Amino acid sequence: MSAATTTAGTAAGGRAPAAPSGIRFDNVSVAYGENVVLDSFDLTVEPGEVMALLGPSGSGKTTALRAVAGFVRPCAGRVLIGGRDVTGLPPHRRGIGMVVQQYALFPHLRVEDNVAFGLKARRGRTASRAETAARVAEALEMTGMAAYARRHPRELSGGQQQRVAIARALAIRPGVLLLDEPLSALDTRLRSGMLAELARLHRDLPDVSVLYVTHDQVEALTLADRIAVMDRARLRDCGTPQDLYRRPRTEFTASFVGNANLLPVTAGPDGTADFAGTRLTVTPAEGAAPGASATLCVRPHLVGLGDGPNTLHGRVTEVQWRGATHRVYADVAGHRVMADLRELRTTPEHGSDITLHFAAEDAVLLPAGAGSTDDE
Amino acid sequence: MSRPGTPAPPRPTRERYRGERRKVSSALWALPPLLALGLVFLYPLVLVVRQSFTQDEGGPLSTAPYAQVFAEASFTDAFGNTVLIALGATAGCLLLGFALALVIAFVPFPGSRAIGRFIDVFLAFPSFLITLALLFVYGTAGLANGLWADATGAAGGPFDFLRTPWGVLLAEITYFTPFVMRPLLAAFSQVETGQLEAAASLGARPARIVRKVIWPEALPSLAAGGALVLVLTLNEFGIVLFTGAKDVVTLPVLIYTKAILDGDYTGACVVAVVNIALSLALYALYRAVAARAGGARTPSTGGDGHRARA
Numbered sequence: 001m002s003a004a005t006t007t008a009g010t011a012a013g014g015r016a017p018a019a020p021s022g023i024r025f026d027n028v029s030v031a032y033g034e035n036v037v038l039d040s041f042d043l044t045v046e047p048g049e050v051m052a053l054l055g056p057s058g059s060g061k062t063t064a065l066r067a068v069a070g071f072v073r074p075c076a077g078r079v080l081i082g083g084r085d086v087t088g089l090p091p092h093r094r095g096i097g098m099v100v101q102q103y104a105l106f107p108h109l110r111v112e113d114n115v116a117f118g119l120k121a122r123r124g125r126t127a128s129r130a131e132t133a134a135r136v137a138e139a140l141e142m143t144g145m146a147a148y149a150r151r152h153p154r155e156l157s158g159g160q161q162q163r164v165a166i167a168r169a170l171a172i173r174p175g176v177l178l179l180d181e182p183l184s185a186l187d188t189r190l191r192s193g194m195l196a197e198l199a200r201l202h203r204d205l206p207d208v209s210v211l212y213v214t215h216d217q218v219e220a221l222t223l224a225d226r227i228a229v230m231d232r233a234r235l236r237d238c239g240t241p242q243d244l245y246r247r248p249r250t251e252f253t254a255s256f257v258g259n260a261n262l263l264p265v266t267a268g269p270d271g272t273a274d275f276a277g278t279r280l281t282v283t284p285a286e287g288a289a290p291g292a293s294a295t296l297c298v299r300p301h302l303v304g305l306g307d308g309p310n311t312l313h314g315r316v317t318e319v320q321w322r323g324a325t326h327r328v329y330a331d332v333a334g335h336r337v338m339a340d341l342r343e344l345r346t347t348p349e350h351g352s353d354i355t356l357h358f359a360a361e362d363a364v365l366l367p368a369g370a371g372s373t374d375d376e
Numbered sequence: 377m378s379r380p381g382t383p384a385p386p387r388p389t390r391e392r393y394r395g396e397r398r399k400v401s402s403a404l405w406a407l408p409p410l411l412a413l414g415l416v417f418l419y420p421l422v423l424v425v426r427q428s429f430t431q432d433e434g435g436p437l438s439t440a441p442y443a444q445v446f447a448e449a450s451f452t453d454a455f456g457n458t459v460l461i462a463l464g465a466t467a468g469c470l471l472l473g474f475a476l477a478l479v480i481a482f483v484p485f486p487g488s489r490a491i492g493r494f495i496d497v498f499l500a501f502p503s504f505l506i507t508l509a510l511l512f513v514y515g516t517a518g519l520a521n522g523l524w525a526d527a528t529g530a531a532g533g534p535f536d537f538l539r540t541p542w543g544v545l546l547a548e549i550t551y552f553t554p555f556v557m558r559p560l561l562a563a564f565s566q567v568e569t570g571q572l573e574a575a576a577s578l579g580a581r582p583a584r585i586v587r588k589v590i591w592p593e594a595l596p597s598l599a600a601g602g603a604l605v606l607v608l609t610l611n612e613f614g615i616v617l618f619t620g621a622k623d624v625v626t627l628p629v630l631i632y633t634k635a636i637l638d639g640d641y642t643g644a645c646v647v648a649v650v651n652i653a654l655s656l657a658l659y660a661l662y663r664a665v666a667a668r669a670g671g672a673r674t675p676s677t678g679g680d681g682h683r684a685r686a
Contacts, residue, residue: 091576104570118578
């Protein structure tokens, strides 16, 4: 990919301005009969921003993406691309680039013809024959696939096919790039490499808005400027990866974006909370009035061994070795607490007593039921 | 692994004996179907070919019957009719079959699945049934002419084409179109929805998607369906007979006329051999074209014959 990296800057430098960028969902709902698959969805993706739609299967994230692409028609609300209402426009008039999970390359066309497909489809509207050839070369160079231009898709590996799919989407210079679980068909090693490639591509194309659908929190945390967390057809939370990880606002976000210990507590005064008779110092949350039930969120890797500011005493129920860390499961007053501890020289015995602690700034108080899936 | 110059050790006798026994056993298993094939199919065929070269019963083999039949105007007409109707019906089936399969496979509408299943049932219908149905609709005393007569008060209707080559063509297209649709629907079910959506997102209009994405995927199935229909229409007898088109004589009808009505068995066998040769030639042409198309679709690997790994 080094060749691609060196040429990418040049290619990007000479690029004509992309199509209008930025996406806005304005109270969009999609339903199939009685089944609402996207419910009153409001979200704005700024020009040049990478927005990850993160959620479990059936959360409505792919439906949201398909509503932008024009493959599902909202039963309510509007979809805007670059400020233009495209709700009623057919897909071919939306000016978007799209990459799907299974690449969807045209098997009978060579790589270069796959990449040229969109440009030829638009010829007369945007690209001349010479410009088509130039743009195909540019897109293939950007994705490091120039050497494979004469091959057919079946002669390429999964990672190479994915790059061709990305080149094909970028060749038309879209203002909006839609990525629907683009890495889920790749193995872990390739996925990691492609994540870096996607990040580099976005640096080369800073004007392109990217809507990235995934159920993989690592992909979302790595790539996105902001993450929209979805569940059961609704938007649950939206914020920067750091925000959502460190200061989740809902139980669902806390448990879906990274691992979390979620402990039932009673909110106390002055940033305190009561957990099974133990007074803890925590980061307070809006809506958690003293005396109210709340949930305490602590990330496992922020839990330490031994005494500290917030100390919990429990019994070891399981120890898992994970290479660089040990994951210790403890039973604390009938609740499971996970701690990711740097590889221990002496692992605690199953059933032995254990003392754990965490800092107040690492313990986030969430109002009980906030963002739980049954809160409607 | 034996060293150079050292004779390889002989195979154990028992193993060699088992191998030979297995070969004999395989040959014995193959014998009954081969005998049945020869008796039921090849022997009658040989008799037909032999008869076609026999001018006088018990006389020497001769090409004179061929010269005689080829000189007849009825044979030339039948040959021309057969080829024209077969080609026309095949073209019609391909056009109609492609359009219908496209709609059933890609245009969502209530009942599309049921229609897809009905195609399978349709394939099991006898050909004369379709002709009979067309007679009910477009025949002289059929539905269409009746409606026309009721509406205008005329004695008869304008539809009088069933006994012409056009009637035969319509009946054959109606009956054989599902033979093209079945493989096409199977091929269309393999086309990824993602490919169609990717094409649309790249700016391709529906017509371009059909031309550039669906059509190339459908070509092998079209070729297979088309070849099948071509061979079937070349040999179609029931439809031509049931339309009652006396002036539309095809090779199968000529065989029937010569053998059953005229008692000219040698002439019938000559026409039958020509019909067989025509079918085989078309089949060979189809295989050659299919092989060539398959070869063209096989990608060149640019020196690397293996699927690349990232």
